[in-house]
Amino acid sequence: MTETHVPHPDSTSVPATAPLTEIDMVAFRLGAQRFVVDARQIRGIGESTDPRVPALAPLIGLPMPSARARERALQLRHASAPETDRPDTLHCVRVEEPVSLQTIPIDALFPLPRLITRLSTLPCVRGLARLPDSTGPGFSVLLDLRRIPAPETASTGHAEPAARPGPTA
Amino acid sequence: MASDDLHHDPRGLGQATLRGGTDTPGVRADELDALLAQRGQAARQIIDVETARIKLVIFVIGETSLALRARNLLEILPFSTPHFVPGCPPVIEGVIDVRGDIASVLRLGDLLGLAHAPPERGGAILLGEAHAVRSGLRVDRVIDVFDLAEEAIQPPPDSLRQPLRDFTSGVFEHQGEVVILLELEQIFRALVGSMDGA
Known part of the structure; x- marks a missing residue:
């Protein structure tokens, strides 16, 4: 059993006034698409054996992952305690491997074009990122997991994944 | 030379011409001015067509x-x-x-x-x-x-x-x-x- 703890970037020694030049992102796949989320929104990465944990793909309109896909569970870190008490708050979602922690320069982040901002039905899609290890053209979609629509019928993933968080890295 | 034979240059350059001299016979100077003005207008119209592309x-x-x-x-x-x-x-x-x-x-x-x-x-x-x-x-x-x-x-x-x-x-x-x-x-x-x- 493996469990990765994602350190909270707010606890780093970087002064608050220093201009941000890089940002830590957790990268993963959903089908053929690559995604990234701000690492500050992730509390941990664990194995995904709990069927109550919802898959992220259908929550953002993508097909369910194939049965062969190897998945991991992202434990979400929410900003405030009252928010985590809400029953519709997502606490954990399943994504496909490989899951990695990457530091990318700020200028590799792109806001959505205005047309997409105005017409998108998913407020959780915030932009695009060009990962440094990207091979060939293409982008990763930048998600804000705090804005993921809660599943209508499935569990909100409040249950912890089967793997409990391991020691802090 | 009678004074009414003198026609002043409409451009105000102080020049004078004699009727039947440089003027076209049968065309008064003011008529010629009108013709020239009409031609100039036509030239401007051509330019206007070009700019309207x-x-x-x-x-x-x-x-x-x-x-x-x-x-x-x-x-x-x-x-x-x-x-x-x-x-x-x-x-x-x-x-x-x-x-x-x-x-x-x-x-x-x-x-x-x-x-x-x-x-x-x-x-x-x-x-x-x-x-x-x-x-x-x-x-x-x-x-x-x-x-x-x-x-x-x-x-x-x-x-x-x-x-x-x-x-x-x-x-x-x-x-x-x-x-x-x-x-x-x-x-x-x-x-x-x-x-x-x-």
């Missing part, structure tokens, strides 16, 4: 010839498969990388009610800007970039169907084909403006 980019979607004003187009790019972005309506195909910047790609045919040709037949993306929106516009083939006299543009025919008609300002003939002139401003306003009140 507009540069257009003509392209095809399916079997329909269309055009956009070049002033609304920043670039003509070869077609490259857009990167899908979840949550977009079908009319937005995705995004492309334009030399390090990101641009959305609009399926123009879908918006106009025209069927696109299969992408393997080649195509182009017109990078357009209007109504504070910059976006790529997928087209099947670019035909020509040329100047057209504005007077050659006729009003849209009544037979033009919706939704194409909403975005058409006129039609004209080019190489024997009827070309529909689209207004990018109206296209982007319809897309973005429709969400303003939401």
